[in-house]
Amino acid sequence: MFRSTFTLIAALACTPVLLAQDDLLDLLGEEEKTKEFTTASFKTSRVINGHSLENTAHGVLDFKINHRFGFLNGGLYEWFGLDQAWVRLGFEYGITDRLQIGIGRSSFQKYVDGFAKYKILRQCESGCGMPLTLSLVASSNVTTLRSSEVPWYSEGREDYFTHRMAYSFQMLIGRKFSDALTLQLMPGVVHRNLVRTVAEKNDVMNIGAAGRVKLTKRLALNAEYFYVLPGQTMAAEVPADRMDDPNPGYKNSLSIGFDIETGGHVFQLHFTNSTAMNERGYITETTGDWLKGDIHFGFNVSRVFTVYRPKPKVVE
């Protein structure tokens, strides 16, 4: 009996010599997993009009040129909308990896807007467990049209500055499901300081949904839709057949487009029924009807500049 035990122990004593060459690195043992936050859920900080889960990185300045041509149903005479143009120029800057600010000016209603976006939760699949990204966006918007040009102008009416302002608060909740698919929800409220009639609400509740499907390494398909809850807004002019609409005269914003990435630029080419490119505009002032051909072809160009590179953080 002890002979077989002895043989067994002797055999065990010999095994270290048989260690294969391939296992050298295994001797180091399992490395502790470093925290890796999910990156590149969208190619840039906007889906099309709406904000995406991505922030401008720490120390990076993003110059945004947003352009919308006229409606496609302008026909041949208007060169399918190419003869008209609305532009928004903006700068966005990452103060930290979680906090970014931005400012922009649109030609539509001569809006000037500014916003801050803060990432509360960051999706993390490796080294930590957080299944989604959650951000808050707060933006404010003011129309800089002359007193005589503002939509509520009437002779003798005092032009209060606060009447020109509107605000938007949104929560972005989303997840990068895989390299190929990202989805997000954007519930929010737009507050207009001044509304046209008593029937309209100053606080417009809305919820948006957006997604991206990555087609190749540098090409992605994006879509977004903002649903405005019924009974909150009403346009000044409502076509007779649209009086029963949930928000007469206004439509929900629907956009679809492609993102093409090259070097330091992201080019976004898309079709949208919204003329404005800030929250107050595209959520509460969209009048275009997709089914009637009120579709703008447009593009966004995003060019990033590294202002400074922050020192690499020590991961806790």
Next chain:
Amino acid sequence: MTKHLILAALFAAPLTLAAQERYATRTGHISFHSDTPMEKIEAHNHKSTSVLDASTGAVEFAVLMKGFEFDKALMQEHFNENYVESDKFPKAGFKGKFNGLTADDLKKAGTKEVTAEGEMSMHGVTKPVTIKGTFTMEPTGAVKASSTFTIKPEDYNITIPGMVRDNIAKEITIKVQMDYVKM
């Protein structure tokens, strides 16, 4: 009697392990750079791992692609997402054997030029390579290894689109600097 035999057998085991001369590091520095008139690309990884077995000459390196730090955040994102596809191929590595270095060399102070022959794997492609390097043995007993060599991205199926072809050098220079510690 049985107990003595068992104890004797157990004592036999450690003797076989004493013959191994293994050195390792988890904080090796691997960097690469590409210089063209259009763009300068440089990245550093300070957390690469390596194990060296002096008795057999076997050596292994492994580096996590996401651990390469660039000056420009967007460049780092493109490197990971579009070029090396680090979600699909998280690590790159080298497995091979040194010629020209014995276990005794590592115990004396001095410098030795060596050649390592083995396989480099990156982006899912494995290629046989021969790399020249230098070992420096400090009087303190520390063992440092360094090497500079070039690779072609195309060799590892890393496609570079025509539009940016002139921004990236045809051959990328890789620098390795390891400070080994006896295991």
